[in-house]
Amino acid sequence: MRLSGYRGALSFVTFLSCYVISNGVVTHPRSDPRVLNLNVGFLLKEGAGYTRTFPFDEPGDLRVHDITIHHLQGKLRLNRTPQGIVVQGTLHAQRTVECVRCLAPVDIPFDIPFEELFLLPTDPESSNPDNHYYVIDEGGTIDLTPILWEEAIVSVPIQVLCRSDCLGLCPDCGKNRNEEACECAFEIVDSRMESLRALLDDQS
Numbered sequence: 001m002r003l004s005g006y007r008g009a010l011s012f013v014t015f016l017s018c019y020v021i022s023n024g025v026v027t028h029p030r031s032d033p034r035v036l037n038l039n040v041g042f043l044l045k046e047g048a049g050y051t052r053t054f055p056f057d058e059p060g061d062l063r064v065h066d067i068t069i070h071h072l073q074g075k076l077r078l079n080r081t082p083q084g085i086v087v088q089g090t091l092h093a094q095r096t097v098e099c100v101r102c103l104a105p106v107d108i109p110f111d112i113p114f115e116e117l118f119l120l121p122t123d124p125e126s127s128n129p130d131n132h133y134y135v136i137d138e139g140g141t142i143d144l145t146p147i148l149w150e151e152a153i154v155s156v157p158i159q160v161l162c163r164s165d166c167l168g169l170c171p172d173c174g175k176n177r178n179e180e181a182c183e184c185a186f187e188i189v190d191s192r193m194e195s196l197r198a199l200l201d202d203q204s
Helices: 145-154 191-203
Strands: 020-022 025-027 037-039 051-064 067-080 084-098 105-119 141-143
Touching: 051 145, 067 145, 084 145, 105 145
Parallel strands: none
Antiparallel strands: 020 025, 037 141, 051 067, 067 084, 084 105
């Protein structure tokens, strides 16, 4: 089982804005709690061994805490156990981030594997602050948001490129050199040669 909050405790700083820009229009992504909060009250009335499958198909933008994902798809199987409900399966989604060189949007696909036990609220361990399990709330709902958020955070590489040979932005005029050439004159200097260049300048 996953340690609750393990990845959330990592010192990552989320750099993706909560806003989506499309054709110059800024919109706020939808934050629908019904998508990631599953009502399992009916499952709690069943005996151990009862199983139910929940499908997911959310093609649009969905806000998960302070980040935005889209194209959330997949299926999760919920199994009733004496301790609560075990959630199993894999969801698939995408995040859109910026290329570090040209700032173009890049879609990063990622998977969200689930193998989690959600304890009954009456279980003694559910009130233990040191427990490493998720808990079904008093209203019979399980919240998948923390798990999905953690996976979305660690799914993004530190250096995201739109393509391996990305030319980036011109440091002078700011044009995207992947899309158009510019007439700016600038010199690319190998930092390893700076000492030699300084010596030659001194001798000239």
